[in-house]
């Protein structure tokens with residue numbers, strides 16, 4: 001199990017920032033990337049920043065300077081349109097250089113709008129077609145076990161992906177294979193392209209369903225850093241040989257009140273003058 005003393009996490013140990021600082025910088029990086037395109041999946045990046053802060057600065061074992069290091073924990077982004085959030089976290093982690101955020105979504109950039117493994121260091125899978133990341137994670141877990149690895153596979157997916165049958169097949173397969181090296185996080189922001197997810201295709205009661213499939217399930221406020229950190233810790237040390245799911249309830253646009261309040265916030269357009277206001281709002285909300 002990695003910890004801050006094992007020499008594998010120089011960025012975390014040297015910078016001495018709190019998780020709240022990390023989450024702030026992830027949100028800031030995402031807003032700056034959003035400004036490059038003037039629009040995008042900004043509200044999702046803001047809602048998932050706390051989960052990514054805990055994943056990259058508390059839970060996961062990796063080497064920023066060597067993203068392909070065999071002993072790393074894997075992070076599979078199933079909802080490829082959340083790439084803006086993952087780039088923001090990987091920039092903060094030192095896996096990607098900060099000045100590259102100015103290329104987000106541009107021709108020839110290593111940071112395309114949907115996650116692409118062949119372009120981006122640290123990106124473990126290509127996204128775009130939703131509903132497949134959990135199944136890929138199941139395969140990676142089986143492969144790592146076969147190799148005798150103690151690495152965890154983390155995968156993030158979204159509540160809209162619960163509409164996909166392939167997700168439920170993977171949920172069943174992970175339990176069947178007793179994949180205790182799998183930690184899945186589902187972002188319940190109750191939004192998808194066609195409106196609130198529970199109104200498009202209701203997945204509740206989600207905890208009970210996942211437990212019935214044989215998973216260890218925790219449901220937390222995904223914007224409460226302490227709760228998220230405790231959930232990741234519990235997922236890692238849980239004794240039963242079963243896969244682990246963190247159901248994270250989040251708020252779209254979290255940290256920027258005028259984006260939290262924006263009505264249609266799956267893919268938002270932000271006026272030119274609002275980007276600076278968004279950064280100001282993040283700054284104003286620090287440590288509150």
Ligand SMILES: Cc1ncc(C[n+]2csc(CCOP(=O)(O)OP(=O)(O)O)c2C)c(N)n1
Pocket residue numbers: 041044079081128129130131158159160161189191192193197265266267
């Ligand atoms: C298989 C598949 N179907 C449809 C889409 C188009 N699509 C892109 S994002 C999205 C919404 C998915 O829901 P979710 O990720 O929960 O939305 P968000 O929380 O980002 O608003 C859809 C339907 C896709 N990328 N892949």
Ligand SMILES: [Mg+2]
Pocket residue numbers: 158159160187188189190191192197
């Ligand atoms: Mg959603």
